[in-house]
Amino acid sequence: MAPTTQQSLTPTLNILHNGMAAELCFHADCPASEASAEALMRLAKAKHLVIDRKLETRLHQIAVDFQRKPHPVRTVIAEGTPAHHGVNGRLEWLPEYDPEKRARPNLDDEDITPANYYELSAFHIVAADTHIATVHPPTSGRPGVDVYGQPTHARDGEPYELAADGSVSIDADGRVITRIAGLITFENDTLHIDPTLNVPANVDFTTGNIHFNGDVFIKGDVCDQFTIDATGDVEVHGLIEGAHIRCDGALRALGGVAGKEHAFIDVGGSVEARYLSGVNGIVKGDLTVARDMVTSEMKVHGELHAEAAVITGTDLTVAGPARIGVLGAPAGIATTLRVGFVPRLTDLINQIGPTIEKMEFLIDDLRRKLQHLSDQYHMNREKKFLQRQVSLNETITRLETKLDRARNTLDDLCLRFDRQCVIRLEAVKAIHGGVVVEGPRWRIEFFDTVTGGTVIRRGEDGSPIVEDASGNPRDLSRFAHVVPTQVW
Incomplete structure (x- = not known):
């Protein structure tokens, strides 16, 4: 060493x-x-x-x-004392809106019960004016000191740059607020609220029910027991099964509806469908059917366009003109078409009419009782019979006043109905036996097949007028019975 x-x-x-x-x-x-x-x-x-x-x-x-x-x-x-570099700015999501997290929980989670499987959404959907995230500012660096007593450099944090359009706003505190309702889309630090929801496949357990403020476009099917609820239009490229569809806009069922008698639609606009089978619902606009409509029950506030379709086994109410290829079937399957329906007015008239009849019956019954009391008084001259007569007279007077008001209301509603009622039913090819066409206070019961173009419209007196496609009168006596009714 x-x-x-x-x-x-x-x-x-x-x-x-x-x-x-x-x-x-x-x-x-x-x-x-x-x-x-x-x-x-x-x-x-x-x-x-x-x-x-x-x-x-x-x-x-x-x-x-x-x-x-x-x-x-x-x-x-x-x-020395080390320098502390500043922290970069960042975007912090509220947990329920974080795109990096699964919107739909795992079905194996213990807190998920079978009752709410359908409501487990796969999409981050948000309402307007909702706080969804916060942009945190960067922090400043804090210089250090070395063993010589000299300061050491500290970097300031970099601000977070969020690229956003007019669908969101960022307030002075960095809170990201949605300005419209829709689907949260976030990629490469770019945030957008899409007012349209595009579903690339089926609506089923992978997506859950759809509740969306805007338009919904579905590339696949809407499976049994699932719900679409939208404030805009709904377009389905695949098949709608026994599902519930509600939208404020229009519905386009490009693949048709095979509802198995469980489908329900409530549409604020018009409906276009390839075909309808086993569907109940309300259409507040026009209904257009390309092919068939079977075993369904629908109320249409607008027009019916089904000139190439066969409508059979269906209970259908239409407010506007209706054009149908074939109504009914050769086998005589029961099919009902109500025409001349005026939204709200028809129902009100049909409610007030029976009420007036009940009031008239009640007043007649009270008058008979009054006559009986009068006879008793003349026979016995007892004061109690006179007092009962006075009380009964007051009741009858009150009821007659209400009856007059009801009759005046009914007259006014009927006048409004006559101004708004539109009846024009055109069967392009045939109307088969088993079909019933109901209008205000009449019904046509078909017991045999009428071929060729047939037009049914309302005459000035409210009765039905039947013509061929050229406008010539057509005698239906060999094919149908015209029956007067009290139903508007």
């Missing part, structure tokens, strides 16, 4: 980590004079370290320990 030189025994002070630490080293055989507190302090000053009470105490303790028992020393005697 090489002999230890005097120079190698001298304490050394190494500056580490770019001036952030000072390490003192010396051998166990270091002369005591070189390892004294004064000598170590001179060494620290020679290296231009910051001399403070803490360093003085540290060097004194090292010297005392070495004088008591010489030993090798290798220890850090001074450390």
